Amino acid sequence: MAEYARDESKKIDISRDFADKKIGKCPFCKTEEPKWLYKEEWKLIGSNDSYFKCPHCESELKLITDDVTGLAYSPVSPSGKKKKAAGKIQNEPYVTIIKIGLSVKTPQNMLWAGEEMPLAQLKAWTETK
Numbered sequence: 684m685a686e687y688a689r690d691e692s693k694k695i696d697i698s699r700d701f702a703d704k705k706i707g708k709c710p711f712c713k714t715e716e717p718k719w720l721y722k723e724e725w726k727l728i729g730s731n732d733s734y735f736k737c738p739h740c741e742s743e744l745k746l747i748t749d750d751v752t753g754l755a756y757s758p759v760s761p762s763g764k765k766k767k768a769a770g771k772i773q774n775e776p777y778v779t780i781i782k783i784g785l786s787v788k789t790p791q792n793m794l795w796a797g798e799e800m801p802l803a804q805l806k807a808w809t810e811t812k
């Protein structure tokens with residue numbers, strides 16, 4: 684599996700820009716601009732997976748790459764069809780919390796470990812807790 688990295692050299696980087704603009708503040712350690720690290724895992728079938736890691740608390744998130752690029756927002760794309768069939772919001776990225784960093788393993792954070800939710804819900808939770 685690829686290593687986490689961050690490329691600042693390109694003006695546009697879909698993963699980097701998604702992380703900085705759409706995820707933004709870290710939901711766990713609350714760093715305002717954590718400069719998310721990212722990597723992509725290639726899949727033979729279906730959408731690739733995109734991973735994001737906060738370099739401050741080492742918590743990790745996963746999305747299907749088609750939700751990062753927006754391809755899955757289209758109900759006619761294969762991953763869009765899957766979302767529709769699962770009753771998900773079409774034009775909303777879904778995030779799975781795959782790891783909570785050691786320093787932020789509070790009981791409250793741990794409740795969300797392993798859960799998948801719309802990004803908007805994770806953002807709302809970030810602001811209330």
Ligand SMILES: [Zn+2]
Nearest residue numbers: 709712737740
């Ligand atoms: Zn963090």
